[in-house]
Amino acid sequence: MNTRQAKEFVFTGWHMLGVICLFFGTIISVNFFMAYQAIHSWSGIVVENTYVASQQFNTKVAEARKLDATGISGSLTVKDGTVRYVITDAAGEPVMADQVVASFRRPVGDHQDFVLPLDDRGHGLFEASHTVMPGHWIVEVSALRNNQRILHHTQRIAIIGDTP
Template sequence: MSEQPSPVKKFTGYHATMMIVGFFAVVVAVNLVMAQFALSTFSGTVVDNSYVASQKYNKWLEQARHQQANGWTVSPAVRKAGKASIAITTTDGAGLQGATMVAIAEHPIGQSEPFEVSFTQAGAGEYQSVQTLPAGRWKLKIVITQDDKNMRVVRDIW
């Protein structure tokens, strides 16, 4: 018994066109998905104008040296009952007492307007925000002042 050979299907211009269109459709779809992920997770620019920032670089280094001379260590910001909580210790490990702390809370991708957050001392070296922070991720630009010493830090809080 002989088998009938199956008919050979021809590769036509239609098939080539569909392969090329399919390839580019996949590339465009992946690019759109990746662009959406990039835009939804981008935390913003470090500086708005790099030329101006380069002119201020030495001044920033000097400020950083002065801040290090204070010997303060600032913990990451954590949420406690919806409020930001930050611990500050001195070189001997004791909590920093009697400092004033204010911050500007910014949404990392600009979905909300920045607002000011004030802090009060909640314990030995622990400072808690007076205002409740809205849900989500926030960048806190904090200024800590005690007598003639000051320190600027940035902390993310989730």
């Protein structure tokens, strides 16, 4: 009678190498995926002190609601080296302001940021000549009348192509 015993599984060094490669391969793949998501989904908002910014958040939201209730709004245009901003009320009538300032910020980094005071051209139109470099910008416009803020508008824009 021939008795043959079934061969038992033997865990070898090659098996261990496979386990280690699968384990670390999974970890490395997940890290690359998370890094890619972080780079491509980051809003780019940068503050100098996050604690102070968090403490001011509710005050800023209350001011934004108060300004929104007035019905005053603005429209930004950046074209051919000219920055134009038109301020109107809820009925579409022009709104006069003593001072209008546009702050241009890059979403990431601050080495190209600049502040641009806009000149009053009448009938709610404010403009200034300034070449804005191509790329993405966050533009924050503030309008003051009698040293009181009447408008605060933030808009993200993209300048496409060569310098306008």
